[in-house]
Amino acid sequence: MKAVLSVTACALLLSACATSHEVWTTSVTSVLEPRSGSNVHGTVKFTQDWYFGEVLVTGEVWGHARGSKGFHIHEKGDCSDPKGMSTGGHYNPGNVKHGAPGSGHAGDLGNLVFDDSGKATIKMKLSGVSIRKDASNTLIGRGIIVHADQDDLKTDPTGNAGGRVACGVIGAPAGLTY
Ligand SMILES: [Cu+2]
Numbered sequence: 001m002k003a004v005l006s007v008t009a010c011a012l013l014l015s016a017c018a019t020s021h022e023v024w025t026t027s028v029t030s031v032l033e034p035r036s037g038s039n040v041h042g043t044v045k046f047t048q049d050w051y052f053g054e055v056l057v058t059g060e061v062w063g064h065a066r067g068s069k070g071f072h073i074h075e076k077g078d079c080s081d082p083k084g085m086s087t088g089g090h091y092n093p094g095n096v097k098h099g100a101p102g103s104g105h106a107g108d109l110g111n112l113v114f115d116d117s118g119k120a121t122i123k124m125k126l127s128g129v130s131i132r133k134d135a136s137n138t139l140i141g142r143g144i145i146v147h148a149d150q151d152d153l154k155t156d157p158t159g160n161a162g163g164r165v166a167c168g169v170i171g172a173p174a175g176l177t178y
């Protein structure tokens with residue numbers, strides 16, 4: 001299956017494919033907008049490595065208070081609610097309990113750490129999820145939430161992370177039709 005996906009990604013990228021597996025990637029970037037009266041905003045980029053199957057998450061978020069703040073992928077890519085509630089609960093295709101990244105919900109990305117200037121830098125790797133639209137574990141069409149408080153990585157189902165202060169939608173990557 002991996003090999004098939006790699007070949008498909010390669011066909012899309014044509015010229016770049018001769019050099020190394022590093023070009024077998026597809027990315028989608030989401031914009032985080034403030035919710036719940038906050039000023040928290042940013043961008044989050046998801047890059048799938050079709051060779052290794054991992055999804056690299058990178059980005060920057062600004063405008064939050066210093067400290068660790070919950071960061072999740074929620075079930076629905078719907079940020080219409082002013083408090084971000086329309087994104088539903090944590091993305092949980094495995095039907096498991098909330099926890100730390102890698103052991104809880106697929107959407108449990110733990111905490112972002114904001115510095116004195118209110119900025120957090122995101123860099124994490126996810127396994128067990130995909131940005132292929134039709135995958136059973138797809139991230140496409142999900143929501144991204146930054147919370148007001150720290151995720152304790154154990155309280156089910158929310159991590160007790162408080163309100164939802166920024167919201168984004170993970171859209172389909174341009175040109176990726178599978
Ligand atoms: Cu959340």
Ligand SMILES: [Zn+2]
Pocket residue numbers: 072090097098099104105107108157158159
């Ligand atoms: Zn969770």
